[in-house]
Amino acid sequence: MISFLRGKILEKQAPIVLIETNGIGYEVYMPMTCFYKLPEINEEVAVFIEFIVRKDMLLLFGFNDKNERTIFRELVKISGIGPKLALTILSAISAQQFINMINNKQFELLVKVPGIGLKIASRIMIEIKDQFINKIDDSFINKCINSTSILFPLKKTDAEKEAIAGLISLGYKPQEANTMIHNLKKPEANCETLIREALCATI
Structure with a gap:
């Protein structure tokens, strides 16, 4: 079981990062x-890993801290939510904002995430708090509840094409992803900035 990786970043192509270790x-x-918080290519990074085995593949999902991984773990336990959909949720809503959302019962934020309908959103709101609230660090929860932050500020070039591919991998349809990037009208921006701003615009 792989639960933690420390190594050098070889490639970054959202939402995938290639990490070299030994x-x-x-x-x-x-x-x-x-x-978007990752260091640059060839720099060292440390990530907490959730290792998921599927019938036809092995998948690694990485997080900057244990609280993000805990939320991901609890999301995939809910009926109707697989790892890719959980990844999409945490791409649109940070761990801190997720806890705020649950605490304040902000149901409307969930239904704006691609792939989340009313049924799944209501299931998350009902099930998730009791499942994970005791597994998150108290200091982190207090920080979230006391925070007034809004959804994370998300900082046909090659960057635009990569951003469209990244959005598709997060669950958006090709035409929808293309429109989202086109509407930004920022051909000079890099891939990561384009994806962040596109996601922000949907919330």
């Missing part, structure tokens, strides 16, 4: 709220 490259999926 000569082995690990492909790790990360929520955009974590991905």
Whole structure:
């Protein structure tokens, strides 16, 4: 079981980061709220890992801290939510904002996430708090509840094409992803900035 990785970043192509550790490259999926905090290529990074085994593949999901991983773990326990949808949720809503959302019963934020309908959103609101509230650090919860922050500020070039591909991997339809990036009208921006701003515009 892989639960933690420390190594050098070889590649970044949202939402995937390739991390080299002891000569082995690990492909790790990360929520955009974590991905945009990564250091530059060839710099060292440390991520907490959730290792998920599927019938036809092995998947690694990475997070900047244990609280983000805990929320991801509890999300995938809910009927109707797989790892890719949990990744999409935490790409649109940071861990801190997620706890605020649950605490304040901000149901409307969830239904704006692609792939989340009313049924799944209501299931999350009902089930998630009791499941994970005791597994999150008290100091982190207090910080979240006392915070007044809004959804994370998300800081046909190659960057635009990569951003569209990144949005598609997060659950958006190709035409929808293309429109989201086109509407930003920021051809000079890099891929990570485009994805962050596109996600922000949907909330």
